Amino acid sequence: MVPVILLACIIIFLTFTFALSQLTTPTPETQAQPEDPDVARQAFVDRLAPHAKELQKQYGVLPSITLGQAILESNWGKSELASKYHNLFGIKAFGDQNKVTLSTKEYVNEQWVTIQGDFKVYKSDQASMDDHALLFVNGVDWDKNKYQPVLQAQDYKTAAYALQQAGYATDPTYAEKIIQVIEAHDLQQYD
Numbered sequence: 001m002v003p004v005i006l007l008a009c010i011i012i013f014l015t016f017t018f019a020l021s022q023l024t025t026p027t028p029e030t031q032a033q034p035e036d037p038d039v040a041r042q043a044f045v046d047r048l049a050p051h052a053k054e055l056q057k058q059y060g061v062l063p064s065i066t067l068g069q070a071i072l073e074s075n076w077g078k079s080e081l082a083s084k085y086h087n088l089f090g091i092k093a094f095g096d097q098n099k100v101t102l103s104t105k106e107y108v109n110e111q112w113v114t115i116q117g118d119f120k121v122y123k124s125d126q127a128s129m130d131d132h133a134l135l136f137v138n139g140v141d142w143d144k145n146k147y148q149p150v151l152q153a154q155d156y157k158t159a160a161y162a163l164q165q166a167g168y169a170t171d172p173t174y175a176e177k178i179i180q181v182i183e184a185h186d187l188q189q190y191d
Contacts, residue, residue, distance in 0.1 A: 041185070044076050048088075049190050051126050055133040056191070063190035064156040065163070066129060068182040077125070086122035089132045090169070093118040107170040156182050156191065 048070055052063035073090040074082035081087045085100050093099030097120055104117040122128040136147040146166050153159035157179055164175040171177065182188055 041076055051129050053190060055129060059133045059137050060151045061133045061136055062156055062159050064182045064187040065159045067187045068178045071181050072177055081119055086125050086128050087119050088125055088128045091120045091131060093120040107172060156188055
């Protein structure tokens with residue numbers, strides 16, 4: 001009698017386990033689908049755009065420039081610098097600032113080289129955006145007016161070329177890349 005009850009319990013247990021597995025096994029409809037890159041990109045812009053517009057009101061930085069640079073410099077927030085350290089703009093660190101050392105590509109003597117660079121670490125993407133705007137407003141220690149032409153620009157193209165002229169990045173095609181990102185994603189609508 002005991003073996004029959006034991007066998008019945010095992011059959012009930014296996015039947016229950018199989019039924020439960022059918023309820024919890026992902027089907028094609030319930031499996032996580034890869035995220036649509038366009039949706040992810042729009043979500044990135046939607047997350048940053050309101051703060052970019054606030055910074056325009058406060059400091060005069062065109063939102064299209066803020067958004068375009070964030071996209072270009074951080075690969076839509078996916079770079080290690082952006083995703084782990086909230087540095088959306090590749091802003092370098094100096095002295096005792098909270099920093100991380102990472103490999104970066106720089107254009108030097110008409111060629112691309114990989115170097116180690118110290119980059120600022122931020123607590124949030126908004127803090128990175130704030131510091132980016134303040135960099136334009138306050139300049140750098142050796143030139144307080146370095147980015148004034150960016151702030152004075154009335155359109156994103158003028159601002160992009162002012163960024164390149166000021167030496168924000170070593171890439172000789174930096175302005176064109178920002179303009180291309182802005183136009184491809186209609187970021188000028190936020191200005």
